[in-house]
Amino acid sequence: MPASARATEILNRTFGYPAFRGLQSAVIAHIEAGNDALVLMPTGGGKSLCYQVPALVRGGLGVVVSPLIALMQDQVDALLELGIAAAFLNSSQSFDEANATEQRVRAGEIKLLYVAPERVMTERFLSLLESLEARDLLALFAIDEAHCVSQWGHDFRADYLQLAVLAERFPNVPRVALTATADALTRTEMRARLHLGEAREFVSSFDRPNIQYTILERVDEKKQLKKFLTDHRDEAGIVYCLSRKKVDATAAWLNEAGVSALAYHAGMSAEDRRENQSRFLREEGIVMVATIAFGMGIDKPDVRFVVHLDLPKSIESYYQETGRAGRDGDASQAWMLYGLSDVVQQARFIEDSDANEDFKRAARVKLDTLLGLCETSVCRRARLLSYFGESHAAMQCGNCDNCIEPPQQWDATEPSRMALSAIYRTGQRFGAAYIIDVLRGASTENIRTRGHANLPVYGIGKSLSDRTWRNVLRQLITQGWVQVDVQAYGALTLTETSRPVLRGEVPVMLRPERAEEAAPKAAPKARRTTEAPANLNASQTRLLETLKAWRLETARAHRLPAYVILHDRVLVEIAQHRPDSLSALNAVSGIGQAKIDRYGSAILACVRSVDA
Ligand code: ADP
């Protein structure tokens, strides 16, 4: 059943969008009818409309429970910009402010109220809600980031467990729980802990078609990153690093290289972090260099790229972190570098941790799965989605490095035998760098004093570069033919499965190194979830620049992030179509009535000021 005509009218008039996307219409119809729902959609999937529209249709107050206190102001500002009476209640407010908001809620003036979970559970708030319900003024409850009820996840919030009370006190008010976390365990927990036993589940694909995946071998990190950023000048993005030290160092050299980079990690003062986050959200084209402390709740829609300079912990982390790019549906990049040292370092982290053996085993499997994604020669998206239980066996997404430029596997049987032999003959006591020195016949003091220059393997791999050898060793490790002995400082050792390889009975096909180019050579297909962007001609580009300058000025004057005024995509559409009247402007997707009233004439003035 599709959403009601009234819902569609709100979508068109208030939000300015021509049509619902994906499951939105079905979810909204279901909630409009007073039912409960569980909604699982990827980041950027359009979850907000799933509760905002039915709240407006049903009338009265929609209560949105969210743990993201820092974002409530922006979310409310965005709704106010759409002409929707919205407000929030959380601990960042003074007593008086909160009181004033409660007054307005009681008077039935507010349509959408964002509330922190601990606030919802106070008797004071619950009785306020009861007084609304008695007057038929309680539209629905939306429980956002609902995976926070999961005690197994890292976003667990004890307060979320209390939310089951809503089911008991308000059995007749529809509840919708939403999350972008995909796994089955979390889903079951959400249903049980939020008492959503009967709720219908709406699960959309977790594919993010507008994100282009690229995973490259690390050769010269600085050079590679610089090249990548040159191709993405003036775009906002996140660069993830493993350590605080590396965050600081990277932000520093990027600034020297003329990139507007800011740092973010848990070692900085709360104030500095807040300041940098706010600049990232409000200014354009800032690159945030961060540890994963910069995470949940980065709700900026126009993050154009997420770079990983170090391996994340698991495929889930990779998916979540890269998912912060492109919420607006426009073409975005997930770009990662990795190398032999990551493999060794991550293995060491696992072994050195205080965790029990079960946990370590699970961590090793997770690492292996992620390495599988790094080393795969088939479509990365297919690999990623299959991890979330979506089967796309024959998928060739056309928007990942492997699809754009399929890696030609090379026969590395001989070099692999040489490497295994060198590891074996030196006693399985040395790390990768030493093994490569032996293979390439380096005349180091160590090699000479240990007598390894006399081994038959000494120098047999001269014809291959250091880089190729690192590539071979890394893949031998990720294929399980070589192990890293973490106790012995990263010494490489053979495994049970390496014997047939050593004897030449198993052919070894490996991925070639590909790192000179920061991105695949073929022109990346800019894919969007909505219509494709046409290239702008000169006058359209000038108009776009004028519009952006106007937006920046307006955003500053209103103390709002620029995208809250209008999204990039809307500006592009205006630049292309040059609307010459308010009604023509109204036809642009993303411009609702409130924007017309507020900015319509200013936008038309911009259009008139630039010649076609
Ligand atoms: P989520 O909460 O699932 O991450 P959002 O609700 O923030 O996603 O929506 C992501 C983006 O998609 C927002 O910019 C939103 O305005 C836009 N969007 C959502 N639904 C539609 C639609 N039906 N048509 C056009 N744009 C939409």
Ligand code: ZN
């Ligand atoms: Zn692909």
